[in-house]
Amino acid sequence: MFFNLSHLIFRAKQGGVALLHGAVQFIQDIPWIFYIPEKMQMPIGNFIKWFNALFNGFFKKKKTFSLGLYGNPNVGKTSIANRISLDWTGTEVGVVSEIPHETRTVQKKERISLRVDGREITMNLLDMPGIATKVDYRDFLKYGLSQAESQQRAKEATKGIVEAIKWLDNVDVALVVMDATQDPYTQVNITILGNLEARSIPIIIVANKIDLKKAKPEKIREAFPQHEVVEISALTGENIEKLYKTIAYNT
Amino acid sequence: MAIQIELIPSTVFSGKEQDEKVRFILNMVRRDKILVLEATLSPVEEKLLIEKTMDHVTKDFPGIEIASFGEEAVDLKSKLVRFLGGRMSGFTVVGPSNLVKEVKRDPDKLSLWAAHK
Numbered sequence: 001m002f003f004n005l006s007h008l009i010f011r012a013k014q015g016g017v018a019l020l021h022g023a024v025q026f027i028q029d030i031p032w033i034f035y036i037p038e039k040m041q042m043p044i045g046n047f048i049k050w051f052n053a054l055f056n057g058f059f060k061k062k063k064t065f066s067l068g069l070y071g072n073p074n075v076g077k078t079s080i081a082n083r084i085s086l087d088w089t090g091t092e093v094g095v096v097s098e099i100p101h102e103t104r105t106v107q108k109k110e111r112i113s114l115r116v117d118g119r120e121i122t123m124n125l126l127d128m129p130g131i132a133t134k135v136d137y138r139d140f141l142k143y144g145l146s147q148a149e150s151q152q153r154a155k156e157a158t159k160g161i162v163e164a165i166k167w168l169d170n171v172d173v174a175l176v177v178m179d180a181t182q183d184p185y186t187q188v189n190i191t192i193l194g195n196l197e198a199r200s201i202p203i204i205i206v207a208n209k210i211d212l213k214k215a216k217p218e219k220i221r222e223a224f225p226q227h228e229v230v231e232i233s234a235l236t237g238e239n240i241e242k243l244y245k246t247i248a249y250n251t
Numbered sequence: 252m253a254i255q256i257e258l259i260p261s262t263v264f265s266g267k268e269q270d271e272k273v274r275f276i277l278n279m280v281r282r283d284k285i286l287v288l289e290a291t292l293s294p295v296e297e298k299l300l301i302e303k304t305m306d307h308v309t310k311d312f313p314g315i316e317i318a319s320f321g322e323e324a325v326d327l328k329s330k331l332v333r334f335l336g337g338r339m340s341g342f343t344v345v346g347p348s349n350l351v352k353e354v355k356r357d358p359d360k361l362s363l364w365a366a367h368k
């Protein structure tokens with residue numbers, strides 16, 4: 001199977017595009033899971049995604065899609081949203097804070113156009129509130145918030161979490177952001193990924209904060225080997241171009 | 252006060268609707284019980300559980316800690332099994348976050364740290 005596929009790739013380079021698209025469609029339609037060894041499934045899946053992106057880029061009209069930023073609180077979702085938006089529109093999306101649950105309602109930035117490798121894509125960016133299984137108002141007291149402010153923030157945070165969860169079914173592509181200095185195997189990450197997978201929504205995992213010494217992005221790769229992982233620093237901008245490329249080829 | 256742990260066999264859950272399962276878990280956890288379920292939740296059930304938990308958060312009930320352990324539906328074969336309604340073996344630990352400080356999972360075990368406030 002692999003041998004045939006490398007031939008297909010070769011043919012693609014030679015320009016056998018329409019024919020190859022038919023073949024790829026065929027591979028997708030038949031239950032090929034039964035005879036492709038497990039190790040091969042991911043590379044082939046990636047190839048199909050990559051190829052469809054290329055093909056659609058050639059032959060289909062571009063349409064606007066929505067890109068949602070998901071993850072635990074404080075992993076850097078808003079920092080990434082701001083960087084994307086600043087790079088392509090010149091304005092920011094939301095407020096970044098070291099205090100968890102700064103983003104408590106979905107922040108939208110509409111019609112951001114990215115140009116990558118001659119491809120232009122337009123997207124609506126959705127910066128989500130961080131998802132958590134608990135919100136303890138006492139956690140905010142140590143940042144100097146008053147009792148009342150902390151309780152208000154906790155209340156709004158729980159509503160934000162519900163809103164972010166409701167949106168899980170409605171994004172076209174998801175950036176699942178993780179803090180590379182933290183254990184990636186959180187229930188929140190597992191739940192987010194499980195739901196996106198169940199709906200076949202394309203997923204890009206972003207291993208953020210790689211500027212920090214403690215960062216171990218390889219732990220994220222080990223935890224979720226079935227997904228593409230892009231390592232970046234939203235703070236320094238390191239590797240952000242790679243993220244734009246990955247977005248462009250996954251949509 | 253002692254910490255109460257309840258072990259729930261999978262038979263309790265079989266045939267229950269998603270909503271029912273989530274309500275069952277949340278009712279127990281809100282009464283300060285730590286549950287060990289002989290079942291894993293589906294992604295949709297996990298999502299529902301987080302949503303419903305958020306609806307019930309108060310000063311005294313900040314939320315839950317949860318982790319599950321078992322056959323992962325990562326490869327296509329187990330995804331197919333799960334999709335076709337087959338049972339995934341495994342278990343889930345869930346408790347109120349004011350009692351359960353942390354549930355950590357590593358490749359071959361789940362560890363739970365419990366303590367009073």
Ligand SMILES: Nc1nc2c(ncn2[C@@H]2O[C@H](COP(=O)(O)OP(=O)(O)O)[C@@H](O)[C@H]2O)c(=O)[nH]1
Binds near residue numbers: 074208209211234
């Ligand atoms: N060192 C470092 N800090 C970051 C990075 N991205 C975000 N942060 C910090 O992490 C905290 C949370 O960021 P924020 O974007 O508000 O996270 P969100 O809750 O996921 O939206 C803030 O203090 C940010 O300055 C990064 O790439 N490197």
Ligand SMILES: [Mg+2]
Binds near residue numbers: 095129130
């Ligand atoms: Mg934010």
